[in-house]
Amino acid sequence: xxxSPGSNASWIGIEFSSEHAVRCMKVLQDGTSPAKELRLFxxxxxxxxxxxxxxxxxxxxxxxxxxxxxxxxxxxxxxxxVVADTSCATDPADYVALEVAEQAKIEAxxxxxxxxxxxxFCKQQAKKNLAGFITPPYDTPAEELCKEWSQExxxxxxxVAGAALAVVILNEVLLGIYSFFIAWERLCTVxxxxxxxxxxxFTSQFLNTGLLMVLVNASFKHYPDFLFFIKFFxxxxxxxxxxxxxxxxVVGTTLVLTIFLEIFNNIVPPVIISFVATPLKARFYRKxxxxxxxxxxxxxxxxxxxxxxxxxxxxxxxxxxxYSGGMPILYIVGFLYCVAAYWMDKWxxxxxxxxxxxxxxxxxxxxxxxxxxxAFLHTLVAAWAFGxxxxxPSDWSVLxxxxxxxxxxxxxxxxxxxxxxxxxxxxxxxWDFCSARFLDFARKxxx
Numbered sequence: 485x486x487x488s489p490g491s492n493a494s495w496i497g498i499e500f501s502s503e504h505a506v507r508c509m510k511v512l513q514d515g516t517s518p519a520k521e522l523r524l525f526x527x528x529x530x531x532x533x534x535x536x537x538x539x540x541x542x543x544x545x546x547x548x549x550x551x552x553x554x555x556x557x558x559x560x561x562x563x564x565x566v567v568a569d570t571s572c573a574t575d576p577a578d579y580v581a582l583e584v585a586e587q588a589k590i591e592a593x594x595x596x597x598x599x600x601x602x603x604x605f606c607k608q609q610a611k612k613n614l615a616g617f618i619t620p621p622y623d624t625p626a627e628e629l630c631k632e633w634s635q636e637x638x639x640x641x642x643x644v645a646g647a648a649l650a651v652v653i654l655n656e657v658l659l660g661i662y663s664f665f666i667a668w669e670r671l672c673t674v675x676x677x678x679x680x681x682x683x684x685x686f687t688s689q690f691l692n693t694g695l696l697m698v699l700v701n702a703s704f705k706h707y708p709d710f711l712f713f714i715k716f717f718x719x720x721x722x723x724x725x726x727x728x729x730x731x732x733x734v735v736g737t738t739l740v741l742t743i744f745l746e747i748f749n750n751i752v753p754p755v756i757i758s759f760v761a762t763p764l765k766a767r768f769y770r771k772x773x774x775x776x777x778x779x780x781x782x783x784x785x786x787x788x789x790x791x792x793x794x795x796x797x798x799x800x801x802x803x804x805x806x807y808s809g810g811m812p813i814l815y816i817v818g819f820l821y822c823v824a825a826y827w828m829d830k831w832x833x834x835x836x837x838x839x840x841x842x843x844x845x846x847x848x849x850x851x852x853x854x855x856x857x858x859a860f861l862h863t864l865v866a867a868w869a870f871g872x873x874x875x876x877p878s879d880w881s882v883l884x885x886x887x888x889x890x891x892x893x894x895x896x897x898x899x900x901x902x903x904x905x906x907x908x909x910x911x912x913x914x915w916d917f918c919s920a921r922f923l924d925f926a927r928k929x930x931x
Contacts, residue, residue, distance in 0.1 A: 597636055702913060
């Protein structure tokens with residue numbers, strides 16, 4: 485019913501005689517002053533019916549927020565879906581109250597991490613001091629309430645760091661394996677050898693750094709039978725079917741950290757080998773070597789590995805360009821890498837490396853010809869990210885009819901697929917979902 489006469493309450497409440505799971509609603513309004521948006525809340529208890537109680541009772545302090553809905557017309561709303569709001573407010577005035585979070589934890593029972601309200605509350609409280617909030621001891625009521633969330637978050641950050649370090653180590657292992665097998669090819673010229681090394685080293689490092697982590701965290705429900713082997717690599721067994729806010733928090737953070745670590749992994753070793761390891765080797769072995777050939781091996785400066793450094797630089801550039809549309813911080817990471825790589829490589833090559841072989845221009849030209857592929861991947865990932873209507877809501881552009889014919893999906897079918905995913909009736913990456921997301925490329929936000 486409506487609030488009592490004389491009350492200043494600015495809300496309308498409906499109380500049921502028993503617990504109900506409301507999935508949809510319809511609203512009739514007076515057309516003279518209609519509401520353009522309706523903010524919904526789900527409450528476990530009703531406020532006091534006294535006028536003073538109604539006036540002081542604020543829904544967002546006692547109830548779980550639902551998604552904001554918009555009536556279709558000024559008088560009749562049409563069927564409006566009632567779905568829990570999984571977004572998390574950033575304005576302190578809209579933070580989840582402690583009382584609401586406690587009730588959400590009770591309702592979640594033995595699975596407190598499954599409650600979006602409790603998770604949102606913990607994220608909001610952790611913004612003040614993340615390290616102090618998620619680490620013991622849990623002294624305050626909020627810290628004690630979020631104990632399970634804090635422990636899970638700490639484990640997640642540990643996994644992020646471990647995954648980034650594992651990628652770096654695996655890249656070094658792949659380097660040794662490919663260097664061993666490339667020697668068996670018996671190529672005629674050093675340029676052909678360098679091209680072979682460049683292609684194989686770049687491909688393996690880019691797959692490991694830029695794609696494998698994304699594929700492992702993706703959720704694939706259907707794939708051709710001949711790709712049965714991908715299950716052995718845990719590809720498609722993840723939790724994400726789209727570039728959601730949680731994906732950027734978990735997977736995106738890991739990608740940024742991995743690419744950042746590649747700066748040190750690529751630049752520092754040549755400098756250490758040239759300016760530290762080689763002089764120390766000469767100092768320790770110079771008195772034990774008695775032949776000219778042995779002395780030459782001790783005092784000769786290390787070779788400058790052009791295909792390796794070019795492959796490593798292309799790997800970082802591809803990763804930065806590919807994901808920078810959705811994570812602009814990668815532009816800074818890429819800038820730092822280019823500056824550091826230029827000066828450190830120049831220093832190592834001119835001051836502490838032996839004269840390189842006479843390569844033809846084909847090696848560098850091969851690397852340059854790969855860059856358009858990076859531009860295409862950037863366009864694809866950026867369009868996919870900006871087409872996400874949860875993160876970047878936007879209207880259709882004039883290209884929608886063309887996109888419908890190209891991707892083979894109509895707007896009605898698009899709405900059905902999107903609604904099924906939003907209501908949890910479908911999950912994982914399917915062909916229908918990909919077609920619907922490709923249609924989002926025709927949004928104004930993407931163009």
